[in-house]
Amino acid sequence: MSETSQFVEExxxxxxxxxxxxxxxxxxxxxxxxxxxxxQTKGFGKMLLNDDLVMVxxxxxFIYHDMLAHVPLFVHPNPKKVLIIGGGDGGTAREVLRxxxxxxxxxxxxxxxxxxxxxxxxxxxxxxxxNPKLDLLIEDGVKYMKESKDLYDVILIDxxxxxxxxxxxFGKEFYQNIYSRLSxxxxxxxxxxxPFYEQEMQKKLQSLVAPLFGCHSFxxxxxxxxxxxxxxxxxxxxxxxxxxxxxETKVLDSKLSFQxxxxxxxxxxxxLPEFMKKVLF
Amino acid sequence: MSETSQFVEExxxxxxxxxxxxxxxxxxxxxxxxxxxxxQTKGFGKMLLNDDLVMVxxxxxFIYHDMLAHVPLFVHPNPKKVLIIGGGDGGTAREVLRxxxxxxxxxxxxxxxxxxxxxxxxxxxxxxxxNPKLDLLIEDGVKYMKESKDLYDVILIDxxxxxxxxxxxFGKEFYQNIYSRLSxxxxxxxxxxxPFYEQEMQKKLQSLVAPLFGCHSFxxxxxxxxxxxxxxxxxxxxxxxxxxxxxETKVLDSKLSFQxxxxxxxxxxxxLPEFMKKVLF
Numbered sequence: 333m334s335e336t337s338q339f340v341e342e343x344x345x346x347x348x349x350x351x352x353x354x355x356x357x358x359x360x361x362x363x364x365x366x367x368x369x370x371x372q373t374k375g376f377g378k379m380l381l382n383d384d385l386v387m388v389x390x391x392x393x394f395i396y397h398d399m400l401a402h403v404p405l406f407v408h409p410n411p412k413k414v415l416i417i418g419g420g421d422g423g424t425a426r427e428v429l430r431x432x433x434x435x436x437x438x439x440x441x442x443x444x445x446x447x448x449x450x451x452x453x454x455x456x457x458x459x460x461x462x463n464p465k466l467d468l469l470i471e472d473g474v475k476y477m478k479e480s481k482d483l484y485d486v487i488l489i490d491x492x493x494x495x496x497x498x499x500x501x502f503g504k505e506f507y508q509n510i511y512s513r514l515s516x517x518x519x520x521x522x523x524x525x526x527p528f529y530e531q532e533m534q535k536k537l538q539s540l541v542a543p544l545f546g547c548h549s550f551x552x553x554x555x556x557x558x559x560x561x562x563x564x565x566x567x568x569x570x571x572x573x574x575x576x577x578x579x580e581t582k583v584l585d586s587k588l589s590f591q592x593x594x595x596x597x598x599x600x601x602x603x604l605p606e607f608m609k610k611v612l613f
Numbered sequence: 614m615s616e617t618s619q620f621v622e623e624x625x626x627x628x629x630x631x632x633x634x635x636x637x638x639x640x641x642x643x644x645x646x647x648x649x650x651x652x653q654t655k656g657f658g659k660m661l662l663n664d665d666l667v668m669v670x671x672x673x674x675f676i677y678h679d680m681l682a683h684v685p686l687f688v689h690p691n692p693k694k695v696l697i698i699g700g701g702d703g704g705t706a707r708e709v710l711r712x713x714x715x716x717x718x719x720x721x722x723x724x725x726x727x728x729x730x731x732x733x734x735x736x737x738x739x740x741x742x743x744n745p746k747l748d749l750l751i752e753d754g755v756k757y758m759k760e761s762k763d764l765y766d767v768i769l770i771d772x773x774x775x776x777x778x779x780x781x782x783f784g785k786e787f788y789q790n791i792y793s794r795l796s797x798x799x800x801x802x803x804x805x806x807x808p809f810y811e812q813e814m815q816k817k818l819q820s821l822v823a824p825l826f827g828c829h830s831f832x833x834x835x836x837x838x839x840x841x842x843x844x845x846x847x848x849x850x851x852x853x854x855x856x857x858x859x860x861e862t863k864v865l866d867s868k869l870s871f872q873x874x875x876x877x878x879x880x881x882x883x884x885l886p887e888f889m890k891k892v893l894f
Contacts, residue, residue, distance in 0.1 A: 349634075351632060375629065554842055597884050600884035
């Protein structure tokens with residue numbers, strides 16, 4: 333790596349930085365919501381950055397998207413209608429629509445610039461945008477949840493951190509609306525933040541979800557390009573349990589193959605280390 | 614974080630860098646084996662770097678040391694004699710000697726400078742050096758394994774990457790000697806490298822261990838300050854199985870409390886994601 337290399341640098345508030353070596357900047361723009369950038373990296377493929385934070389890299393996006401989509405879709409006995417709030421790169425929708433029983437996936441992304449940048453430069457995630465089962469809406473997810481009358485079997489909150497455009501997604505009213513829009517067996521999974529760096533945010537999220545839902549639990553996954561490498565989702569449902577109600581037969585019968593997800597990692601991901609159990613209730 | 618901040622930068626061959634903000638450099642030296650540095654960071658406590666790679670940070674060392682020591686020590690029914698090769702910071706020995714049935718822990722570290730730098734600047738891990746059950750030898754671990762006639766119940770290979778002083782620890786003869794020095798129920802656990810970045814090294818390690826030991830398996834843990842955040846150990850034994858032979862009663866009876874380890878994470882850590890299962894046999 334020569335000293336004349338170009339880098340994109342991610343600055344974290346907790347006194348460290350990640351620098352990725354890049355070949356060139358493919359897209360750079362500023363929407364009404366955030367700075368949007370797509371870079372061609374060395375070693376990590378293309379990378380989407382919102383407000384200079386890594387959202388997606390081609391090298392490791394399979395992990396996040398596997399664990400966000402397949403965990404609830406294999407627990408739910410018959411998920412026909414799925415809603416994604418956020419997820420502008422398309423990776424979550426791509427994995428959702430691999431499940432043949434899903435009849436319709438609605439995706440509500442606030443920032444058209446993210447969608448268009450990914451459509452042009454990151455087909456690995458965005459090629460799903462031409463799937464006829466996908467209904468892609470450019471709209472405020474909070475407003476959508478307030479006004480929509482549709483019911484969903486699974487809702488996925490594929491959001492950035494609760495700063496900038498995603499801040500209202502960490503609100504009480506938003507989760508009340510989610511509850512109302514879920515069918516009887518409904519499951520919601522939310523981007524659950526870093527167990528190392530964002531314990532307060534995890535407690536906040538838990539305090540929004542716990543009073544509404546019969547069952548809730550954080551689960552962990554690994555991510556190369558998120559700070560600390562350990563990241564989580566929050567699973568909440570009207571009753572379905574994430575480990576006990578997982579149908580192994582359903583996973584086998586789906587004949588889907590994955591790079592990260594399998595029945596064992598699904599179950600293992602809900603086993604939390606002590607320092608998380610001490611923080612969460 | 615001001616632009617005049619001081620950083621220590623970890624350069625990874627795979628096109629990225631980690632930069633930690635530091636307050637000052639506490640120690641800097643060059644031994645016969647490697648460059649040794651201890652820095653006071655912001656946010657991560659004190660940090661040991663060998664050849665500019667982060668070995669230990671006060672903030673997250675509990676995870677590595679919990680998972681290296683407690684997994685084999687709770688699987689083994691009665692570990693009395695434990696050997697550590699490497700582990701110069703003392704964190705592994707500290708966790709080993711929390712198990713009251715361990716009568717003697719022998720630690721063989723090649724680099725006296727690492728031991729002395731940690732003794733002076735990182736008491737969080739090195740305070741164990743005064744424990745009377747610890748026999749701390751400054752010696753080449755490969756040579757020790759060849760010449761020692763003692764038998765051990767558990768051997769822990771707490772090494773750096775197989776470059777520099779640790780290279781011979783990834784050799785056939787070394788593992789043959791380990792096998793010979795293990796008691797009938799013996800277990801060896803080795804630092805197992807990054808499942809993301811070092812798949813070839815993992816396969817090499819597995820090819821050394823598999824022909825000798827009746828049972829072997831990688832297991833994963835999270836680490837803030839290792840590249841990618843996902844890291845592994847390789848468990849190998851003459852017969853004891855890492856999940857099935859774990860005694861939950863023994864964990865409870867030990868009355869030990871942990872920040873990371875618990876029975877559930879012990880079991881979960883052996884459940885590997887698909888991309889690891891495809892690489893390993």
